[in-house]
Amino acid sequence: MANSMPKVMAKSKASNEPYRKVKITMWDDPKFRELSPLPPSGQSLFIYLLTSPFTGIIPGLFKAGRAAIAEELGWEIEDFDLALGEALSLGMVKADMKARVFWLPNAARHNPPASGNVVKSWVRAFELLPECELKWEARESLKAACYGVSETMGKAFDMAIPLPKDKPKAMPSGIQLAVNSKQILKDQNTKTLLSGAEKDQPPTRQNAAGSYPEEFETLWHEYPKREGANPKNKAHSCWKARKLEGVSVEAMFEGTLRYRQYCEMRGQAGTEFVMQAQRFYGKERAFENDWQVNTGGLNHARNTATTIGNTGESIAERQLRAGREQWARERGHTGMAPVGTHDQNLQHPMDSQEWQSSLGPLGKTDRGYDE
Incomplete structure (x- = not known):
């Protein structure tokens, strides 16, 4: 009777859960x-x-x-960074952007080697x-x-890909058995590799209240206010992407201060002319610009405005006037005090003749101011 009982098969990837084979050539199929x-x-x-096909x-x-992955997908690099940020924050993907290495921590657990020969075939790929x-x-x-497959398989791995002597100690990692595919979305215990200095830090994620890292909040507070949309979450994703590329937090903060000063000098703060933060911290790295105001150009704009006469106030003159007034209000000045100092190379003080030639004689009707 015992011999008539069906033989129990050892659990394997094929018998434990359903799976499908996918050819990577699918992506290149016309x-x-x-x-x-x-x-x-x-x-x-x-x-x-x-x-x-990169796998x-x-x-x-x-x-x-x-950039290569984004191009293959037909995405903008910023869209790729946002999507990657989601996967990094959940620990589903780890990446070293400088070395251009990607790793999906759970992939080997769902696709364990079938034999020692498979493990041996990994050697050359790992070396490269x-x-x-x-x-x-x-x-x-x-x-x-x-080792989750068998001790024999684990020893075969140790022989095929030994730990070099210059590595003082293997990184701790417990023996993990193969799990079902649903757990790949629940396993958030892995840490995100951001950069050499941050590889041991847990990933920073927004909680339900929408909080951000303190260093980003400090930067966001200094970013010039903008009229219209300026998504904070997208700016944060781009900021993180630049950190992945090795840009220091200090460099982005200093660039933000320069840009804020530039916008205030130009009278653009609080207007739609302020660049969206996601672009400022985007792939073009606008935060690395000098953002210096050309005082000669500003004087030329003032002189140009005086030639308009009664045809209306020029855009440049309007921005200059608004910038002076806003700057004075923020610093508690009631008059037209000069902005900055000579040492700051922002704007030279103007005498009364310059102010009058720039704004026109008082008491006269100017259609540009009536509008």
Whole structure:
């Protein structure tokens, strides 16, 4: 009777849960490319990183540049950064932007090696990856996935990809058994690799109240106010993206102060002429500009305004006047005090003749001021 009982099969990836095979050549298929493209989103990016032509023989570990991925998807680089920020904050993706290494921590757990020969095939691909800390962090996860299959598989991994002697100690990583695919969206215990100095820090995420890191809040407080839309969440994502590229927080803060001073000098603060913050901290890195006001150009604008006469106040003159008035109000001055000092190289003090030639004689009707 015992011999008639069906033999119990050992649990495997195939028998434990449903799965599907996806060919990475799908992305280059002419018919597939004629379909509507994936819209920029965190889910779209994660699916692409799992199955893209950039992936190699090692599950979830490969080399690729952010600009190259964005181009393949047909996305703007800023849209890519926003989508990547979602995946990074959840720990579903880790990336070293300088080394151009991407790693999906749970990929090996869902695609464990089927034999020791598979592990041996990883060796050359692992050696070709750029040298970085993320590479060796991924090694520990791959090792855990192998030991999760069997001790024999784990020892085969240790022999195939040994830890170099110059690595003082392997990064701690417990033995992890293969799990079902639903857990990939729940596993938020991994840490986001942002840069060399921040790799051991937990990812910063917005809570339900919409809080941001203190250093970003300080920067946001100094950013010039703008009339119209200026999404804070998108500015924060671009700010984080620049940090991923190695830009220091101090450099972006100093650039913000320069731009605020520029907008105040130009009379643009509080208007629609202020650049959106997501663009200011975007791929063009506008925060690296000098943002110096050309005082010669401003004097030329004032002289030009006087030639208009009764035809109306020029845009340049209007901005200059508004800038002076706002600057004086903020500092408690009642008169037209000079803005800045000679040492600041902002604007030279003007005598009474200059003011009169710039604004016109008092008491006369000026259609530009009546409008």
